Amino acid sequence: MGLTRNWWRNSRQKPKIFSTCQWKKRKRYWQTSTEVEGFGQAFAVSEEQKLDWADIFYLTTQPKHLRKPNLLPMLPLPYRDTLESYSLELQNLAMNILDCMSKALNIDNGIMKAVFENEGTQSLRMNYYPQCPQPDKVIGLTPHSDSVAVTILLQFDETEGLQIMKDKKWVPVKSLPDAFVVNIGDIMEILSNGMYKSILHRAVVDETKARISVAAFHNPALDKEIGPIPDLVTPGTPARFRSTSMIDYMKQLFTRVLDGKSYLDYMRINENATSWN
Numbered sequence: 375m376g377l378t379r380n381w382w383r384n385s386r387q388k389p390k391i392f393s394t395c396q397w398k399k400r401k402r403y404w405q406t407s408t409e410v411e412g413f414g415q416a417f418a419v420s421e422e423q424k425l426d427w428a429d430i431f432y433l434t435t436q437p438k439h440l441r442k443p444n445l446l447p448m449l450p451l452p453y454r455d456t457l458e459s460y461s462l463e464l465q466n467l468a469m470n471i472l473d474c475m476s477k478a479l480n481i482d483n484g485i486m487k488a489v490f491e492n493e494g495t496q497s498l499r500m501n502y503y504p505q506c507p508q509p510d511k512v513i514g515l516t517p518h519s520d521s522v523a524v525t526i527l528l529q530f531d532e533t534e535g536l537q538i539m540k541d542k543k544w545v546p547v548k549s550l551p552d553a554f555v556v557n558i559g560d561i562m563e564i565l566s567n568g569m570y571k572s573i574l575h576r577a578v579v580d581e582t583k584a585r586i587s588v589a590a591f592h593n594p595a596l597d598k599e600i601g602p603i604p605d606l607v608t609p610g611t612p613a614r615f616r617s618t619s620m621i622d623y624m625k626q627l628f629t630r631v632l633d634g635k636s637y638l639d640y641m642r643i644n645e646n647a648t649s650w651n
């Protein structure tokens with residue numbers, strides 16, 4: 375993917391929003407008490423909460439009419455154009471990934487298309503983890519699963535930080551040049567009725583080196599209902615999750631602190647309480 379290679383290699387295109395010389399300009403993109411988009415902290419919902427050792431810049435990129443007028447449209451050039459093309463390329467890549475998943479799930483690919491195409495949403499989160507003199511005393515990003523369907527993650531440089539939970543252990547994910555990490559999120563676990571499992575992950579920080587990552591989150595269109603795809607619900611594989619509207623799902627999400635896979639558990643049907651005849 376040519377674009378990504380160039381974007382990656384050209385350090386001038388690194389998310390400038392984080393460089394200290396831009397500190398004053400950041401203020402114009404700041405999050406507010408009612409707005410999660412912009413520059414600030416991930417999932418900060420209370421004054422008492424312990425914050426992660428990271429700054430983030432979070433913004434909706436697709437569809438265009440959902441963009442906040444003070445964010446992407448106001449970013450300086452050429453950064454704005456780069457983000458624009460990056461967003462489109464990743465949207466296409468996400469559709470290809472969803473196509474492959476449909477094949478693996480043995481369902482008609484029109485089903486995923488109907489849920490994600492046209493008004494499917496994409497948001498980008500740029501994460502900046504400064505170096506920390508005592509890295510084991512802090513966490514870069516709290517253990518969580520992404521609430522979305524599919525995340526395509528770009529890691530800058532070779533500084534490692536991403537870890538996934540595998541066999542009850544944290545396993546580092548190598549940062550490979552010119553490679554993405556694709557994370558399955560909670561919505562994919564719901565849509566696939568548990569066939570795909572969302573991955574619990576976290577980010578740790580380094581003692582001497584800062585690290586930047588860019589997560590592109592892909593979700594169904596906001597007017598869609600999410601729940602297990604009917605073709606995947608059978609007498610042998612009853613629905614494992616409740617259905618809800620995308621709007622309600624998102625509303626609930628941003629009132630919660632980030633806490634492992636707790637939101638998915640909230641969506642889960644209590645299997646013992648359900649009888650399937």
Ligand SMILES: O=C(O)CCC(=O)C(=O)O
Nearest residue numbers: 499501535536577587589
């Ligand atoms: O920085 C990373 O590698 C992880 C980022 C992440 O998990 C997220 O933005 O949801």
Ligand SMILES: [Fe+2]
Nearest residue numbers: 518519520575
């Ligand atoms: Fe994540």
